[in-house]
Amino acid sequence: MATQPLPSLDAVLDALFFVAERPLALAELVRILPEFPPAEIRAAIGRLEAKYGGESGVRLREAAGGWRLETRADLKDWVLRLKRVTPxxxxxxxxETMALVAYRQPITRAEIEEIRGVDSSATLRLLLDRKLLRVAGRKEVPGRPILYATTRHFLEIFGLKDLAALPALADLDQEAVPDGEQPGLPLFRQEPPGGWD
Structure with missing residues (x-):
C-alpha cells in the first residue's frame, strides 16, 4: 500500500487554526506537527497572516502567546447577527478595575479601592467569574490580602500577544475605544469558555 503524500503545511495549519478554540502557540504547533521543521512552521504562519490580510473577512492574529483566526472587527455586526449574541x-x-489590575498587577482589592475611591468587591467577582482576572496569591503583609492578576483569557479577549503589548499609559485616550470594544471575534465553533457575556 502506497503512503499518502503529506498535505501542504499551509493547508494543515489553516485547518488547525480554523478548528482551534484558543490561540495556538508555536511550541504547541511544533509538538503537533513533528513532520515539519519549526522554521517551516513559523514561515507558514507568516504566509497565512499575509493570506488573511487585506480584504479577507478573517485574519490570523497573534494573541495570548499564540495565533488564532478571528473575524475582522469592522464585520462584527454581521457576525453577531448570525451568532445571535450581544457583544x-x-x-x-x-x-477601570481591569485596567488597574492589568497595569499594576499583582494588586490587592484595597489598593484598587484606594485608587478608584469605591468598593470594588462586586466588580472583582464579576471579572473573576468571566475569567478575565485570577487570584495570583496573597500579599506578604498583615492580613495577607488576596492579589489579583489578569488571565490568558484576558489576553485572548483583548487580542494581546502578552502584557507587554498593553499600550503605554501615556498613549491611552479614554475616548479612543468605546466601552466593551474588542479587536475582533475569534472563530469559535461553540460558545467560548465562560460564555460570550
Missing part, C-alpha cells in the same frame, strides 16, 4: 461589554467600573 462582549463591560461597565466603566469593570473596565
Amino acid at each position: 462582549f461589554r463591560l461597565s466603566r467600573a469593570a473596565l
Whole structure:
C-alpha cells in the first residue's frame, strides 16, 4: 500500500487554526506537527497572516502567546447577527478595575479601592467569574490580602500577544475605544469558555 503524500503545511495549519478554540502557540504547533521543521512552521504562519490580510473577512492574529483566526472587527455586526449574541461589554467600573489590575498587577482589592475611591468587591467577582482576572496569591503583609492578576483569557479577549503589548499609559485616550470594544471575534465553533457575556 502506497503512503499518502503529506498535505501542504499551509493547508494543515489553516485547518488547525480554523478548528482551534484558543490561540495556538508555536511550541504547541511544533509538538503537533513533528513532520515539519519549526522554521517551516513559523514561515507558514507568516504566509497565512499575509493570506488573511487585506480584504479577507478573517485574519490570523497573534494573541495570548499564540495565533488564532478571528473575524475582522469592522464585520462584527454581521457576525453577531448570525451568532445571535450581544457583544462582549463591560461597565466603566469593570473596565477601570481591569485596567488597574492589568497595569499594576499583582494588586490587592484595597489598593484598587484606594485608587478608584469605591468598593470594588462586586466588580472583582464579576471579572473573576468571566475569567478575565485570577487570584495570583496573597500579599506578604498583615492580613495577607488576596492579589489579583489578569488571565490568558484576558489576553485572548483583548487580542494581546502578552502584557507587554498593553499600550503605554501615556498613549491611552479614554475616548479612543468605546466601552466593551474588542479587536475582533475569534472563530469559535461553540460558545467560548465562560460564555460570550
